[in-house]
Amino acid sequence: ILNVEQSPQSLHVQEGDSTNFTCSFPSSNFYALHWYRWETAKSPEALFVMTLNGDEKKKGRISATLNTKEGYSYLYIKGSQPEDSATYLCASTNYGGSQGNLIFGKGTKLSVKP
Amino acid sequence: DAGVIQSPRHEVTEMGQEVTLRCKPISGHDYLFWYRQTMMRGLELLIYFNNNVPIDDSGMPEDRFSAKMPNASFSTLKIQPSEPRDSAVYFCASSLRGASSGNTIYFGEGSWLTVV
Numbered sequence: 001i002l003n004v005e006q007s008p009q010s011l012h013v014q015e016g017d018s019t020n021f022t023c024s025f026p027s028s029n030f031y032a033l034h035w036y037r038w039e040t041a042k043s044p045e046a047l048f049v050m051t052l053n054g055d056e057k058k059k060g061r062i063s064a065t066l067n068t069k070e071g072y073s074y075l076y077i078k079g080s081q082p083e084d085s086a087t088y089l090c091a092s093t094n095y096g097g098s099q100g101n102l103i104f105g106k107g108t109k110l111s112v113k114p
Numbered sequence: 115d116a117g118v119i120q121s122p123r124h125e126v127t128e129m130g131q132e133v134t135l136r137c138k139p140i141s142g143h144d145y146l147f148w149y150r151q152t153m154m155r156g157l158e159l160l161i162y163f164n165n166n167v168p169i170d171d172s173g174m175p176e177d178r179f180s181a182k183m184p185n186a187s188f189s190t191l192k193i194q195p196s197e198p199r200d201s202a203v204y205f206c207a208s209s210l211r212g213a214s215s216g217n218t219i220y221f222g223e224g225s226w227l228t229v230v
Contacts, residue, residue, distance in 0.1 A: 089157065105156065
């Protein structure tokens, strides 16, 4: 994998459903994986920064896992609420890369219907 | 702290006009980034500064784009002359250390540019 890929591109769920989406990233020279939540017209908000293989992080109903050997991360939302509707972006950085080199995926747009 | 502050929030301009976008990073952050968000290409890095010095501008699309950081609390991104394909959301972001240090990068709310 040369780029950061996210799937699905969009997702529509009902309030109360749990959901998850995937970020695939280059595993060679991997350093860190970032997850952001972006509501239109607002700043992308940092959710997690993960660096270690097997790392799991949690913030309220949102959690994320990381597999650096195979180059993927999952983001889980338990009991989705309408306020979770947003675009979820992941980005990776690599050793030896530019200090500005956060490579972003195109995001997963989540819509939660009441 | 107020976070990263960008202006204008929205701009509609005619093709050929000069556009200047402004950014105030979070105080104390050494790194400042300019990103562009489009439907086709997602979020792309245009340029970043470390201690006010431009380090990597390889993402700047062409000579019509320029960026400056005259001091630690202010940066501009200029497009001259603007073209319809420049229509996008331009984000400014800052961080204490760079992305390769695994640090969080904090984004502004973006400048929504439409060139007609």
